Amino acid sequence: MSRIGSLLDALREVRVQGQRIADLERELLRLSPQVAALEQRLEDLRARIDDPAWEADDAQRAEARSLVDEVRAEHARVRARISASTVFEERLRVLEQRAGIDSATGRPVEG
Numbered sequence: 001m002s003r004i005g006s007l008l009d010a011l012r013e014v015r016v017q018g019q020r021i022a023d024l025e026r027e028l029l030r031l032s033p034q035v036a037a038l039e040q041r042l043e044d045l046r047a048r049i050d051d052p053a054w055e056a057d058d059a060q061r062a063e064a065r066s067l068v069d070e071v072r073a074e075h076a077r078v079r080a081r082i083s084a085s086t087v088f089e090e091r092l093r094v095l096e097q098r099a100g101i102d103s104a105t106g107r108p109v110e111g
Contacts (some may be wrong), residue, residue: 011099011101014095015106017092025089027085035079049061
């Protein structure tokens, strides 16, 4: 394969990855406030469960703790997806740099 063909393939791959990153960034912007709100609600619930004045039987306390654990697990999965998005963004930056593409415009760097 010629150098031009290789560069065109790399450019196509960078554009595909760029679109994936843009999609992930939109999703991250949409999810971030929700995650922060859930973190606050989770902390409020945890404090309530741990409050000795909270009147609940053992089954209700167990159910509440189970819910807290489930939310924590989902929170960890969301954080993992956010971390993956960051890794993809860095990979895209490296590919763009190697291909001589301006990250801001998606066009070849002139010079």
